[in-house]
Amino acid sequence: MTDLPEPNRPASPSQAPSQAYDTRQPLIVFDGVCVFCSGFVQLILRLDREKRFRFATAQSPFGESLFRRHGLQTDDYDSNLAIIDGAAFTKLDSFVAVMAALGWPWRAAKALLILPRPLRDWLYDRVARNRYALFGRKDSCEIPSAELRERLIG
Template sequence: MTELSHSSRAKSSRPSEPFDPSHPLIVFDGVCVLCSGFVRMVVRLDRQSRFRFATAQSPFGEALFRQHGLRTDSYETNLVLVDGAAFTRLDSFVAVMAELGWPWRAAKVLLLLPRPLRNWLYNRIAKNRYALFGRKDSCDIPPPELRERFLG
């Protein structure tokens, strides 16, 4: 999987909310139906409740996007942080699946595709996600039993 370089961190945009790096974190487009559906799937499959979540539209999520050199005007990728490493695009999906264990870890086979092809495939879906899957007017509010897992 591809890790983002941490040399592009913007020192002035540190996330204001502390989070425990021992928990994988998914920063996602909260108004994207596809992205929110992915998070609901992860919540369902994450039997150990390890994952934490933040919408990219939240101040916390936006600060993380900036910190990792990502655009904050279109949120065309998820940002996944696992054990101090940052992943985007299709690599973020693979990182999440790998953390969920077997059989989901089999998604690592996608890493056999050359990175330019992986990025191209991901970008085609990301650029058309609202047209294909829809867009919400606002981010969902997590149910009370999940609120502690949602940051920002």
């Protein structure tokens, strides 16, 4: 088992996002209208006691530029994107990288890496494709809580 999933290939510098952010802080870009995705962000807000993580909705210009930069679709936000220590992670690998960054006991999520990547991606894709039907969808990105607002970019 490796320490973290293999990150996505870095994007070229010419595709830099339109808004600067402190790359020393981990960033999660998520579907802001997805109830499941927003729930994941709320979970990270509770677990991240050091308040290191920053967040952006995929629907924001900043989030969309990051999705493009890392080769993700911008017409259907069926993956989340985590950027940790300059490395980009998507799909289930994003979840594993985020949980590992939180430390123990959440680091135990790395056990998912024993599954071959095609299986991890297949499992993630099944949930992602049905996330609105399973968990619901908001009409628009909700007004963030004060705690999320202070850590939201874009």
